[in-house]
Amino acid sequence: MSLHLATTDDGNALLERDPLALLLGMLLDQQIPMEKAFTSPSVLASRLGVERLDAGTIAALPPEELLELFRTPPALHRFPGxxxxxxxxxxxxxxxxxxxxxxxxxxxxxxxxxxxxxxxxLPGFGAQKAKIFVALLAKQFGVRPAGWQEATGDYGQDGFRSIADVVDDASKAKVREFKKEMKARAKAGA
Known part of the structure; x- marks a missing residue:
């Protein structure tokens, strides 16, 4: 498997081998470009000096230390705090x-x-984000419990609706176009 979610090969390799990195990438995928969100776990791992992220280690960090890891340029997210x-x-x-x-x-x-x-x-995961993440697990990691497509709704279908469908630069562009169209529709209906 070769992921195309992060901007770097190291970032994609970490996502492939580290489930926590993948989960954190999805958590961070809001209000910033998806590639930035999915690259940030590898930057965090680098700043921590580790090959894999550890939930216990991160949870035990003093809040101000974790904030500094997020805030250090380039910041891991638009809203580091x-x-x-x-x-x-x-x-x-x-x-x-x-x-x-x-x-x-x-x-x-x-x-x-x-x-x-x-x-x-999970903290930071609402209904839509949960469906997208499960579709990502199914489509790109082979995690397919019975009924996964029904449970993920449109995200489980073929198409270019979310990060779950990004497998190369062309599919990334199609997902971006779909998101742009959905935002325009939402704005027009609001």
Missing amino acids: SMAERTRQLCQALVDDWGGDAAAVWRDAESGAELVRRVGT
Whole structure:
């Protein structure tokens, strides 16, 4: 597999081998370009001096230290303060509820609906983000519990609707165009 979600090969390689990095990339994918969101976990790993991210380590960092890691130029997110706190909350939830193992969230889910529910309970993941992340797991990582397509709605279908459908530069451009069209429709209807 070769992901095309981050802007760097190292960033994509980390997403492929580190479930927490993938989950954090999805968490950060709001109000910034998707490539920036999915590259930031590798920048965070570099700043921490680690090969893989660890939920327990991140959750245990003093808030001001995590904030500094997010704020240091180039900042990991447009809103480093709130996203550092969401990252800490997500990592703490993984420690508390999943033994610190991000992949445990999806490893033994018996149905797509259960998986969407599990992801949707994580801090920073609402209903739509949970569906997109489950579609990403299914389409690019082979995590396909029974009923995953129904549980993810339109995101589980073929097309170019979300990060789940980005496999190269051409598909990335199509996803961007779809998002732009959806924003224009929403604005026109508002």
